Amino acid sequence: MRGKVADFIALCGAAVLFVGLVLQFFRFEAAPYIYLVGAVLFAYVQVVVMGYEGKNMVIRRLRRQQILGAMLLILTGVIMLLWERNEWVLCLTVAAVLELYTAFRIPQEESKEENSL
Numbered sequence: 001m002r003g004k005v006a007d008f009i010a011l012c013g014a015a016v017l018f019v020g021l022v023l024q025f026f027r028f029e030a031a032p033y034i035y036l037v038g039a040v041l042f043a044y045v046q047v048v049v050m051g052y053e054g055k056n057m058v059i060r061r062l063r064r065q066q067i068l069g070a071m072l073l074i075l076t077g078v079i080m081l082l083w084e085r086n087e088w089v090l091c092l093t094v095a096a097v098l099e100l101y102t103a104f105r106i107p108q109e110e111s112k113e114e115n116s117l
Contacts, residue, residue: 006049013041017073021092024080036077043070059109062102069098 020035047070052063072095079088 006045009041009049010045013038013043013045017042020077024088032077032080035080036074039070039073039077043074046070054113056109056113059106059113062106062109065098066102066106069095069102072098 015038017035017038020031020033020038023031023034047067050066052059054060072091076088076091076095079091
């Protein structure tokens with residue numbers, strides 16, 4: 001499933017996740033549910049589809065960080081549902097930093113690995 005289908009699912013998940021976030025700022029009642037659907041789609045692709053079978057320890061560590069970021073995105077949606085205030089913003093910030101960092105570092109390390117072969 002890796003490839004165009006996985007990219008499409010991840011893109012749709014990210015778009016739905018973003019729509020849910022925007023709606024949450026306007027206190028729309030269904031916003032946490034919309035956000036959670038997007039977060040689950042996005043996390044599914046990152047956790048299940050985008051695996052790494054190599055032996056490079058740096059990439060393995062970065063993948064664990066990426067998975068943690070995906071799980072924190074889902075946890076953010078749960079916090080939106082359970083708590084009334086904006087505590088979810090902290091969880092979302094940590095998840096976003098992890099996702100952004102790994103989005104740049106994993107391709108760098110993969111290109112280093114390919115060049116060394």
